[in-house]
Amino acid sequence: MKVKIKEWNAVASWIWSLDTDRCTICQLAFEQPCPRCKLPGDECPPVTGACNHHFHLHCIVRWTEEQDYCPLDRQKWKVKN
16 A cells, blocks of 8 residues: 655744743733734744843833833843843
8 A cells, every 4th residue: 555645734833932921011922923013933032121021022122112111010121131
C-alpha cells in the first residue's frame, strides 16, 4: 500500500515568555497586536519597565507621551535593561 500526500498544511503558535499574559493598557494578550498594529510579532513586542510591569511597545509609548510614570504603580517609567 502506497500513500501519496497531495497537500501539507503546517500550523504553529508562539507566546512571549512573561509572567503576565495581557497588556494592562489595552487589555489585549501579548500574542495579539496592540490596537495600533495589524499583525502580532516583532513590530510591537512587550516592553518591561524597571518596575517589572509589561506593556505593548506602542501602548506604553502612547501612554508616556502624556505621563512619564508607569500606569500601574505610578513610578517613573524606565525601560528595564
